[in-house]
Amino acid sequence: MRIGIPKEIKNNENRVGMTPSGVAELVRHGHEVYVQHTAGEGSGFTDEAYVKAGARILPGIKETYRMAEMIIKVKEPIEPEYELVQKGQVVFTYFHFACEKELTEAMIRSGAVCVAYETVQLADRSLPLLIPMSEVAGRMATINGAHYLQKTKGGKGKLICGVPGVKPAKVLVLGGGTVGQAAARVAAGMGAQVIITDISLPLLRTLSAEMPANVTPVYSNRHNIERELHEVDIVVGSVLIPGDKAPHLITRDMLRMMEPGSVLVDVAIDQGGCFETSHPTTHSDPVYTVDGIVHYAVANIPGAVPNTSTIALTNATLKYALALADKGWKRACKEDHALYLGLNVVEGKVTFKAVADVFGLPYEPADLT
Numbered sequence: 174m175r176i177g178i179p180k181e182i183k184n185n186e187n188r189v190g191m192t193p194s195g196v197a198e199l200v201r202h203g204h205e206v207y208v209q210h211t212a213g214e215g216s217g218f219t220d221e222a223y224v225k226a227g228a229r230i231l232p233g234i235k236e237t238y239r240m241a242e243m244i245i246k247v248k249e250p251i252e253p254e255y256e257l258v259q260k261g262q263v264v265f266t267y268f269h270f271a272c273e274k275e276l277t278e279a280m281i282r283s284g285a286v287c288v289a290y291e292t293v294q295l296a297d298r299s300l301p302l303l304i305p306m307s308e309v310a311g312r313m314a315t316i317n318g319a320h321y322l323q324k325t326k327g328g329k330g331k332l333i334c335g336v337p338g339v340k341p342a343k344v345l346v347l348g349g350g351t352v353g354q355a356a357a358r359v360a361a362g363m364g365a366q367v368i369i370t371d372i373s374l375p376l377l378r379t380l381s382a383e384m385p386a387n388v389t390p391v392y393s394n395r396h397n398i399e400r401e402l403h404e405v406d407i408v409v410g411s412v413l414i415p416g417d418k419a420p421h422l423i424t425r426d427m428l429r430m431m432e433p434g435s436v437l438v439d440v441a442i443d444q445g446g447c448f449e450t451s452h453p454t455t456h457s458d459p460v461y462t463v464d465g466i467v468h469y470a471v472a473n474i475p476g477a478v479p480n481t482s483t484i485a486l487t488n489a490t491l492k493y494a495l496a497l498a499d500k501g502w503k504r505a506c507k508e509d510h511a512l513y514l515g516l517n518v519v520e521g522k523v524t525f526k527a528v529a530d531v532f533g534l535p536y537e538p539a540d541l542t
Contacts, residue, residue, distance in 0.1 A: 174498040175205045177241025179234045180212040183248045185456035187215025187479035188486065190245040190266070191494070193226040195487040200227030204498050209237040216479040238262075245494055247486065248473060249276055260284035261520065263502050265494060267291055267306075270517055270528045271418050272445040277532060280518045286502050291443075292415050292525060293493065293515040300415060301511070302493070304351050305485035307440075309475040311355025311411065314438045315344065317469055318407035319363065321436045321460055327467045329434030331406055334364030341365045342406040347393065347422050347447060349376050352411035352440050354384075360407075361385040368401055398422060402430040410439045410447035417527040418445040425449050425464070433465030442470040507541045 176199060178190045189212050191199075196206045206228040210220060220230050231237045238244060238257035246266035250258060252275075258264060261284060268289040270277045280287050290302035300307075315333075322342060324330030335341035344360040346353045349371030357369045361384070369384070370393035371377055380390040391397050402408075402423075412419050419441035428450065441447040442454075450463045453472040460469050475482035493512055496505040506513040516539045517525040529536035 174501075175207065175240055175242045176494075176498060177231075177237040177244050178206065178208045178212055178228075179237045179244065179246060179254075180209045181215075181247055182234070182253065183251055183473065186248055186473050186476045188247040188473075188476055188483045189213040189216050189218065189479075190247050190486075191491075192216075192483055192487045193218055193222040193228075195491045195494070196223055196228045197226035198491060199495065199498060202495060202499055205229070207231050207237055207240045209234055213483075216483040218483070243494075243497060245490070247476075247483075249273065250279070251276075252279075255279040255283070258283040258285045261286065263288060263497060265290070265490070265497060267443070268517055269443040270525070271531045272443070274532055277518065277523070277528060277534075281521055281523065281534075284521050285518070286516070286520065287518040288497065288502065288512070288515040289517045289525070290490065290515070292517060293511050294415060295511050300351075302486075302489050302515075303413075305489045306475045306482065307351035307411075308355050309478060309482050309485060310440050311352035311409075312359045313474045313477065314352070314356045314409045314411070314440050315359040315363065315365075315407070317459075317471075317474070318344070318409060318436045318438045321467050321469055322406060322434075324434070327434065327460065327462060328436055329406065329432060333360070333407070343401075343404055344368070344407045344409065345398070345401050345405045346370065346409045346411060347398070348411035348413065348441075349373065349380055349390065350411060350413060352413070353409070354380070356409040356411060356440075357384060357388050360409075361388050365407075368405075370397065393422075399427060399430060402427060403432075405431065405435060407436045407438065408448075410437065410441050410451075412441055412447045413444065415527070418531060419447040421447060421449040423448045423450075428464045428466050431466055434467065436467045436469065439468065439470040440474065442472050446470060503541045506539065513539070513541075
């Protein structure tokens with residue numbers, strides 16, 4: 174199969190779809206890999222490294238899309254890329270369709286086969302291609318929250334870990350999944366007082382047994398969240414419903430309960446955000462303030478640490494990329510139900526029900542015959 178790895182063009186997105194080591198494995202399996210010139214530069218991977226791995230370097234994004242039967246990316250195609258996606262072409266990347274109607278419609282028109290990292294799901298309901306970036310995003314959420322808690326950054330002027338004789342900051346983590354656990358562990362390691370919430374009692378029991386002593390698991394409901402908001406310093410929103418929009422757990426009215434200079438970090442922004450007042454921001458303009466509350470809602474948090482993120486992502490995606498390339502998308506998805514669940518839009522049809530429901534579009538399961 175001919176595989177294309179284009180350079181990401183979303184604002185401050187420095188990750189790349191595949192490391193040179195991943196490319197070498199694809200080549201070893203007999204596939205042709207085409208990498209756009211400087212695609213890996215932001216992650217610390219040179220064109221020379223890709224050439225040594227067996228790839229061919231193409232000068233631009235148009236040539237890369239034109240040559241490829243499958244595109245491997247990091248972020249969803251954005252408007253300048255819509256016309257480059259070809260009928261029947263497999264596009265393997267993060268899509269987050271449920272909060273992007275224009276993207277959904279564009280991919281329907283393209284006739285491409287859109288396999289979304291974020292909805293590939295194992296039998297135990299874990300999301301193997303979301304986990305590595307969730308681990309990065311969760312850690313970064315706490316680090317960035319602590320940064321913007323500084324007075325000079327718009328925050329209330331608290332040091333997250335405190336000092337002897339001064340209490341540490343209080344961090345509220347909404348959602349006990351991969352992102353939430355990563356955020357809570359980093360916050361705890363920095364010395365903060367941490368509350369982590371979830372609606373799963375079995376998960377809360379696990380968190381209670383495994384989390385550091387300065388992390389308290391609490392059942393998630395509006396009453397319990399509101400009770401914490403009065404004295405919280407940082408809130409990390411990490412609630413996820415695979416393929417669907419995130420619920421708004423903090424409304425605008427609830428902001429009045431918080432002290433000015435408190436920080437909201439919305440890691441769920443790719444799925445619409447879990448704070449009513451959230452809207453996507455970028456690494457070049459990451460924060461804004463609503464009612465005195467600082468909002469950090471960067472849609473590609475792991476893009477700030479692209480070397481780590483690209484390696485972690487390739488470690489997870491390569492197995493599935495090889496299956497798609499070796500077997501073709503139909504056979505690969507037929508033999509692996511987890512990969513089948515990654516099919517979101519296929520040859521003009523919406524094949525993931527949550528996406529169809531969000532936009533009121535017809536839903537049709539993918540035909541693998």
